[in-house]
Amino acid sequence: MKILFIFLAFCISMIADVKFSETKYLSALDIQTFKYGSMNIQKESFTITYTKPAKEIITYLEDKLTLQNASNEIKEYTYEEHPKLEYFGLLLKSIINNSYENLDNMFEIKSQKDKKTLNAKSSISGTIDYLEVLYKNKQLSQIIFYMINKDTITIETIN
């Protein structure tokens, strides 16, 4: 029975996709951009697949990420050369997995009933000001990035 349960849990985790919409406010242009897609966490990787307005797939791996565009061209970026690229994936993955201990190095985390506020520590404070993670009925509903230059990125889960 126990083995069956573990097996089922494993299967669910393999196929669990989190669908989301992404709203980016660019203060420099005073415009909003919209994207739609899904996120998928696997044992060795974390994938963000954008479906609209264009198909793009970002796959976060152990030491690098790959970006596949609409024409199926794949580009690689290593974290050693582009350390900041790792943070976004790590942030999303940790929040979805509810494993905030991974973020302990980068943020001071304050928890309220349905909200967590993550204030950036100095290592990334040049880019991110703070984050808000909102929950509805204990389910993740929104992640809002407040950037230093007044940009915001809102990721909203879609049931």
Next chain:
Amino acid sequence: MKQLTKLSNFFIFGIALALFLIIQPQQKFSLKLSSMLTGEDKKFYKLTEQFSYVNTFLVATKGLSKEDLKKLVKIKKELLANPLIKENKRLNNKFFQDYKNKYKFYLNELNYKSASEVNTKEKLQSLYNSLISSTFYVNINKQDPLSIIKQNKNPKIKTKNGHLVLANYGYLSVFTLGVKADEKSRIKIYDEIHKILDKYEDIKYFTPIFFYVENSKVIQGDVQNIIAASMVLLGILYILILRNIYLFINVATTLATSVIAGQIVITFIYTDVSIIALAFSTAITSVSIDYMFHHYLHNHYNKRKRFNMSVFYGFLTTISAFTIISFIDFPLIRQISIFTIVSLTVAYIHFAFIYPHLGIKHKEPYIQENYKTPFSFSSAKIIFFSTMVIIISIFSLKFDFNIKNLDYKNTKLINTEAFFKSNLSQKKQAAILISSRNINNLIENAKLVKQIDPTATVSLANLLSAVEYIEKQNNIHRFDFEKLKTDINIYAKEVGFKDGYFDNAYSNKLLYPVYANYTVKQIKEFGIDIVKDKDNYITYALVSYDKLDEVLALDFTTSAQAKVLFENSLKRVNTDLILYGSLTLIFIIIILALVTKKRFLKAFTYIAFPASLIILYGIFVPLNIMHIFMAFVIMAIGIDYGIYMNEPKLSHNTTLAIIYSLISTFAGFGVLIISNINSLYSIAITAIIGILGILFLLLFQKRSKKRITK
């Protein structure tokens, strides 16, 4: 009155004990290695203890799984609950980040020399395009939107899941320990850390503070064991040899008085006395008992006899030899010498002047008959052998001038430190100190070191110096940022940016910040090591070995490696050691010649033969300062035997007295061989070699034909 005289030994001991309890000299005995250093070296050694690397504390959990990270986070929480343990902010230091932001146009190179080289419109268009189309988030730096400042490459720090990673071992956390540089605070934090971390498996942790605490604990335990073992061994030996409980109690009391007197005098002279001197002091009592054996076995305590000149000469030469040696300006040697002089004098006064009035009864020794050996060697042959050995060996002698090797070798901690160093891919670098009369010059000096060795770790070189500030400001003037700002105003709106979005770009506040008037407090807040020592400001740097000589040739740099500081201290006394060592030797030979006259050659074998054996040992094992020091002590003891052997009618009791005192010296110094502290071990091995040499002479040297048994 007679009864009172008999108890005088105990009265004196009572006074000594009372003084001991009032003054408490034992509290001034130091476990610190620095108590062996002198002058500037001692100062530099103490300065290095103030720098932050001493208080850096590393913790690593094995494995890179989620569970391993959870374990590290749990450990971190537990550790940080202690107010003395803080996260190391070196990489995340807010004060330093703010400083770097304020002077970003001064601390970094620029991609262009002047505004005319910058195609503002094209750059803004490119920025706009990437904002609109990039998959990744584009962060516009509102202060420098055209990327005029050259971005420094990020330091290569391995991370996983946002946490530091220690090569392939696991996750790593770095802390700073806010402890004072005293033994009590260090022991407290050591215990608290171990209380938290001992319950975890598969973790490794290290801070240099552990060395101070663990080594101190070992040394203290070691010295206590040695003193206890030595006392028990000598006690048993004296009871067996003397077979006289009354005499034994008196001797034990006298030796205790002599050690207390030595302790009181030495701690009165020095505030910081090495505990090694204390361990040595117990051993030296085995030399002073020599005086008792000679008086006792020659019936000075049970019959009215003339003053024993042989013992007096022996005592006088030993004391004179130690007096000469004490001129060597090396704290440990001086402390041991002074201790020995006081201790031996107190013991001699007791054994020569007080004991004859104590009413001690004489008991015959076990052996009455002279022993016979199947073979013997003439004095000339022994001198010839010794000379040959000395001549052959002297050129192959090896020396070890690193006093750190005299300390306890904590292999477990050395391995843990090496583990972290190798996994953090730290190159082998040498620690140096950079100094100057003012902070600005200190920064300039630090930059010069960095210029000579670009791979050096010189935190202070990351700060802006006054010269650099003026130079960079002139470059900024020449750049014409006003033109750049005008161009941005013209093109930003045309390209599609929000009106006024770049109003703060290249502001005067950023281009012309006021120069920082650095203070020690401010620089420390940046996480950079700096200390003020009287009129000097001093910082710490790590330099690669291939550039070390070049860097140390600068007049504002000094080596901060403990090994070098100790070597310097020793090299400084090197000439002293040779000078006073030779003087001691000459003095001993002269005294011996004066006292022994025609029998000089025979008496001289007691110096030459043990010395040759110790030198022979030096071919195989590098001799350190304690070997050399003990060699002089052995010679000083040897001369006693040389003088006693001079008695025209060498009695059986003289030989017996020498053999007894040799056995007790062997027990006193030999017990030091159980020590884990190299300095005490060195003393022991030298003593054993020397004593075996003297014993060989007693057994196998050809004797005078005219002998008496009593």
